[in-house]
Amino acid sequence: MMKLRHKNKKPGKGSKGCKKVSWYHSQPAKQNGKKAATKVAYSPQFFHSNDHASREAELKKKREEVLQELNMFPQLDDEATRKAYYKEFHKVVEYSDVILEVLDSRDPLGCRCFQMEETVLRAEGNKKLVLVLNKIDLVPKEVVEKWLEYLRNELPTVAFKASTQHQVKNLNRCSVPVDQASESLLKSKACFGAENLMRVLGNYCRLGEVRTHIRVGVVGLPNVGKSSLINSLKRSRACSVGAVPGVTKFMQEVYLDKFIRLLDAPGIVPGPNSEVGTILRNCIHVQKLADPVTPVETILQRCNLEEISSYYGVSGFQTTEHFLTAVAHRLGKKKKGGIYSQEQAAKAVLADWVSGKISFYTLPPSTHTLPTHLSAEIVKEMTEVFDIEDTEQANEDTMECLATGESDELLGDMDPLEMEIKWLHSPMVKIADAMENKTTVYKIGDLTGYCTNPNRHQMGWAKRNVDLHPRNNSMVDVCPVDRRPVLQRIMETDPLQQGQALASALKKKKKIQKRADKLASKLSDSMMSALDLSGNADDSAGD
Numbered sequence: 188m189m190k191l192r193h194k195n196k197k198p199g200k201g202s203k204g205c206k207k208v209s210w211y212h213s214q215p216a217k218q219n220g221k222k223a224a225t226k227v228a229y230s231p232q233f234f235h236s237n238d239h240a241s242r243e244a245e246l247k248k249k250r251e252e253v254l255q256e257l258n259m260f261p262q263l264d265d266e267a268t269r270k271a272y273y274k275e276f277h278k279v280v281e282y283s284d285v286i287l288e289v290l291d292s293r294d295p296l297g298c299r300c301f302q303m304e305e306t307v308l309r310a311e312g313n314k315k316l317v318l319v320l321n322k323i324d325l326v327p328k329e330v331v332e333k334w335l336e337y338l339r340n341e342l343p344t345v346a347f348k349a350s351t352q353h354q355v356k357n358l359n360r361c362s363v364p365v366d367q368a369s370e371s372l373l374k375s376k377a378c379f380g381a382e383n384l385m386r387v388l389g390n391y392c393r394l395g396e397v398r399t400h401i402r403v404g405v406v407g408l409p410n411v412g413k414s415s416l417i418n419s420l421k422r423s424r425a426c427s428v429g430a431v432p433g434v435t436k437f438m439q440e441v442y443l444d445k446f447i448r449l450l451d452a453p454g455i456v457p458g459p460n461s462e463v464g465t466i467l468r469n470c471i472h473v474q475k476l477a478d479p480v481t482p483v484e485t486i487l488q489r490c491n492l493e494e495i496s497s498y499y500g501v502s503g504f505q506t507t508e509h510f511l512t513a514v515a516h517r518l519g520k521k522k523k524g525g526i527y528s529q530e531q532a533a534k535a536v537l538a539d540w541v542s543g544k545i546s547f548y549t550l551p552p553s554t555h556t557l558p559t560h561l562s563a564e565i566v567k568e569m570t571e572v573f574d575i576e577d578t579e580q581a582n583e584d585t586m587e588c589l590a591t592g593e594s595d596e597l598l599g600d601m602d603p604l605e606m607e608i609k610w611l612h613s614p615m616v617k618i619a620d621a622m623e624n625k626t627t628v629y630k631i632g633d634l635t636g637y638c639t640n641p642n643r644h645q646m647g648w649a650k651r652n653v654d655l656h657p658r659n660n661s662m663v664d665v666c667p668v669d670r671r672p673v674l675q676r677i678m679e680t681d682p683l684q685q686g687q688a689l690a691s692a693l694k695k696k697k698k699i700q701k702r703a704d705k706l707a708s709k710l711s712d713s714m715m716s717a718l719d720l721s722g723n724a725d726d727s728a729g730d
């Protein structure tokens with residue numbers, strides 16, 4: 188019972204800046220506002236000569252400012268704020284070459300804003316639109332596939348799961364294509380689909396002879412995950428993220444790489460605030476709702492009642508009111524006089540809903556009709572500039588893998604144990620790594636080769652046999668040591684982290700293989716010349 192109540196408090200806690208000021212937030216609530224204000228006002232004078240104390244007072248003042256800002260931030264119901272956000276959105280469109288419209292996979296059509304798309308398509312500069320189907324971890328795989336199929340009739344669409352990690356740096360990015368990732372892997376906090384999205388953007392950068400620099404605007408309804416997507420691509424917390432709408436208030440530019448800059452935009456609320464759809468899409472701050480009960484009625488109509496009953500531990504309810512009273516009882520939400528509060532229970536249910544704790548998804552319409560703002564020419568042009576066929580082909584291949592029912596898609600058709608053995612014994616991998624690490628000389632079986640750029644810091648490589656080479660270079664039988672992900676180590680990690688560990692193992696494996704392929708041809712050339720095994724040598728021997 189308490190657990191659920193706690194969960195409901197989380198959205199606020201996880202929002203921008205809330206964590207940092209949470210203790211402070213709670214202090215003035217316990218005291219009366221006057222006392223707290225007095226304390227702040229007196230501190231700088233009282234500790235005038237004390238550097239440490241004055242710094243602390245300064246910090247307190249800053250916290251107070253942040254708190255004030257926090258109190259006013261998600262005023263999405265305020266018309267002036269809406270207008271300000273809309274202005275920011277226009278700025279983003281104006282500055283961008285490509286617009287990513289982020290959609291929540293649970294209700295992609297509900298999140299789509301045709302008016303916004305029209306604005307983009309009509310804007311000067313022939314701007315391009317790409318749909319990003321985010322939060323795919325909250326929806327069954329088959330549903331994601333159906334939506335991808337549907338949306339691709341209109342615009343290039345990339346399936347995505349943003350990282351939901353809270354750390355500041357090194358956000359995990361999994362290179363396993365989203366279609367191949369297992370459900371458990373998708374449930375991890377790592378990001379999926381970043382490579383595909385980067386490839387689509389890269390295709391656009393490479394249009395024509397010269398690689399161009401592009402600005403990519405990230406737009407969408409509040410809370411669909413725009414900032415999380417940017418952070419995932421950047422692999423660091425470049426933008427603030429929160430489970431409440433309206434965290435992003437101004438346009439923000441993030442340098443992704445030499446060629447791509449991302450622009451984060453505040454979320455746009457298309458419909459009136461009172462609309463149930465707008466509320467259920469988390470466009471409005473739940474705590475500020477005048478009538479939280481009506482949206483819950485819609486939730487009960489749309490969702491699996493059994494699931495909801497078991498989640499809240501209530502059953503046998505006939506009406507929304509009965510349900511809410513039971514939930515209020517379970518969560519201990521009481522009004523003055525000890526009456527269970529349906530409003531408070533409704534807000535708790537809505538908070539669970541927007542944070543994805545209550546599962547819900549929509550299916551695409553059975554037949555497709557092109558929206559009026561899109562023409563067949565636009566669809567064709569968008570598909571061509573992003574080279575989407577390439578992406579679709581990759582997806583088709585991975586769908587095949589799915590159809591064959593390979594249980595552990597993460598590891599492809601390779602047994603994890605076997606994979607480890609291959610890593611440890613693959614000569615090509617040794618060579619590739621030896622070359623990359625600028626190992627001086629290497630020996631594989633009877634063959635020897637050498638690199639011309641010796642490096643003393645042979646990280647992770649142990650010298651074993653040292654023989655004499657014709658050119659007085661030492662020969663090293665390279666053997667890998669503890670550098671690659673070892674299955675045993677993965678197995679020993681916390682079961683909750685294993686998915687992530689395996690994902691990074693696969694990523695490393697792919698990287699190594701790619702490197703090996705690339706360097707194998709280089710190697711054979713250098714070995715041929717070093718060992719004089721070329722055709723010329725044979726000829727001269729023959730002579």
Ligand SMILES: Nc1nc2c(ncn2[C@@H]2O[C@H](COP(=O)(O)OP(=O)(O)OP(=O)(O)O)[C@@H](O)[C@H]2O)c(=O)[nH]1
Pocket residue numbers: 321322323324325347348349350351407408409410411412413414415416427428429430431432433434435436452453454543
């Ligand atoms: N499960 C899941 N949660 C996500 C995903 N992407 C974002 N979220 C969560 O959704 C909430 C909103 O994310 P934000 O990135 O702040 O959304 P936004 O669109 O920038 O929101 P505004 O700033 O209000 O416009 C946060 O709690 C995120 O952790 C995802 O792919 N899967």
